[in-house]
Amino acid sequence: MTGLLGIENLTREEVQAILDRARDFQPGEGHGFRRFDLLRGRMVVNLFFEASTRTRTSFEIAAKRLGADAVSITAQASSVAKGESLVDTLNTLAAMRPDAIIMRHAASGAPHFLQRHLETPIINAGDGTHEHPTQALLDARTILDRGASLENLRVAIIGDIAHSRVARSNVYLLSKFGARIVLCGPASLLPVELKEIAPGVTLTTDMNEAIAGADVIMMLRVQFERQHDAPFPADEYFRFYGLRPEHLAMARPEVMVMHPGPINRGREISSEVADSQRSVILSQVENGISVRMAVLERVLGGAIN
Ligand code: CP
Numbered sequence: 001m002t003g004l005l006g007i008e009n010l011t012r013e014e015v016q017a018i019l020d021r022a023r024d025f026q027p028g029e030g031h032g033f034r035r036f037d038l039l040r041g042r043m044v045v046n047l048f049f050e051a052s053t054r055t056r057t058s059f060e061i062a063a064k065r066l067g068a069d070a071v072s073i074t075a076q077a078s079s080v081a082k083g084e085s086l087v088d089t090l091n092t093l094a095a096m097r098p099d100a101i102i103m104r105h106a107a108s109g110a111p112h113f114l115q116r117h118l119e120t121p122i123i124n125a126g127d128g129t130h131e132h133p134t135q136a137l138l139d140a141r142t143i144l145d146r147g148a149s150l151e152n153l154r155v156a157i158i159g160d161i162a163h164s165r166v167a168r169s170n171v172y173l174l175s176k177f178g179a180r181i182v183l184c185g186p187a188s189l190l191p192v193e194l195k196e197i198a199p200g201v202t203l204t205t206d207m208n209e210a211i212a213g214a215d216v217i218m219m220l221r222v223q224f225e226r227q228h229d230a231p232f233p234a235d236e237y238f239r240f241y242g243l244r245p246e247h248l249a250m251a252r253p254e255v256m257v258m259h260p261g262p263i264n265r266g267r268e269i270s271s272e273v274a275d276s277q278r279s280v281i282l283s284q285v286e287n288g289i290s291v292r293m294a295v296l297e298r299v300l301g302g303a304i305n
Contacts, residue, residue, distance in 0.1 A: 003100065003121030003299055005112050006131040007172040015137070015173060018294045022141050025065075025290035033065050033289055040067035042099040042300050047089075048125065049075040049105045054261055054285055055125045055134065059102050062292035068099070068300065086110065087117060094120045099300045103127075108165075121299050129163045129226065135260050136169035138291040139218070142284045146256055148215060150177035156210040156251075157181060158241060159220030159268050162189045163227070166260045167220060168197070175200045184210035185241060186232070189222075207241055214251040218258045219243050219269050234267050243269045248278055256280045 007015065027033050044063045048056050056072060063070035073093075075081065080089055086105075093101060100121045103111050108128030115122045126132040140150065155174055157167050161183045174181055175198035183194055183203050195201050204210050211217060222237065248255060257269075257279045265271045274281060 003111075003115060004123045004133055004295055005115060006124060007133045007136050007169045007176075008131065010133075010176075012176040015140070015176060018137055018291065018298060019141050019144065021294040021297065022137070022287070022290040025293040026145075026287070027290075033061070033293075035065055035067070036293075037067040038297055039063070039099075039300050042066075042068040043097075044068055044070050044100045044102060044296065044300070045093050045096075045098040046070060046072040046125075047078070047093065047101055047103045048072070049080070049103075050126065052104055052125070054288055055104065055132075058285070058288035059123075059125065059134075059292050059296075062289050062296055065289070066293055066296055068296065071098075087114065090114050090118055094118055100296070123295060123299060126165055128165065129168075130165050131169045131172075132165040132260070133169050134288070134292055134295055135166050136173040137295070138284055138287040139166075139170055139258060139260070140173055141287045141291050142258065142280050143216060143256065145283065145287070146254075146280065148256070150174060150179050153177075153179040153215045154213055154252075155179055155181050155216040155218060156184060156214040157218045157220065158184045158207060158210055158243070160189045160222045161185045161194060161220070162191050163223040164220050166218075167194075170218065171198050171201055182210045182214070185220075186237075207247070208250060211247050211250045214255055216256045216258060217243065217247075217251060218260075219263075220260070221262065221264055221268055238267055241268065242266070243273050245270065245272050245276070248273065248276075258284060261285065 046056055060070045102123045102125050104125040105127055108130035110127050111122045111124045161167050181201045187205050195203055259281050
């Protein structure tokens, strides 16, 4: 069995299969998520070395909705806090024979390194500034649910691009389908090499240019926890890179405003926009469950196509 470490090495067909399967798990209008027995008797461990509300909770709900057992551990509650190494912690958990380990870690590449030493499949729930594959999958599911096609979609990703695993996974995913992606942020948070990671990517420091004609505006939080130097005052950042109602008029009329969360109101997005009809932020959260059900089924239950 293989885990899911990133979007980069998936084929377009593999991504499409997960997105299609996620639709089967979405709740009907006015209903909750259905229960299935597809993974009855299986067990997953959620191992989170960084804070999380959405990803950890939705993986746990997804596992339970498929009939699997789920155990969640945080770094503070694990023996890592007593000096145990990451490899020893993972080997210890693997000895308890879970069917998969879902892992978030501040170090880019941590799950890839551990997967080389472990037979238990690892699902990457975010590794440093590298990838957050299930976030990109749920973002794509949300875009498709609004009737948009990923081909030729114009997507503006705005904010702290340098530290964003969400931006990277979205670039890998969207470019497989021929989307045109504009990465935008202050020059200090916009590495020029990102233009080369996938086809269809352009960069700009001008927010108006990024938004012009956009079908999707994806806002990102400034990740102060990953920065050594204080970058800029909050009000100055909001003036140049905060999404406000007047920006929406520059995009396409049916533009979708997305944000992986957690959102910082008044820093990268105004409350008026976050709570507007154009915002699909809570649909993204909801799709986190169906997409993670599809991923768990794929990893624990074998390939679905
Ligand atoms: N989008 C996301 O990963 O949110 P959490 O940090 O709350 O899991």
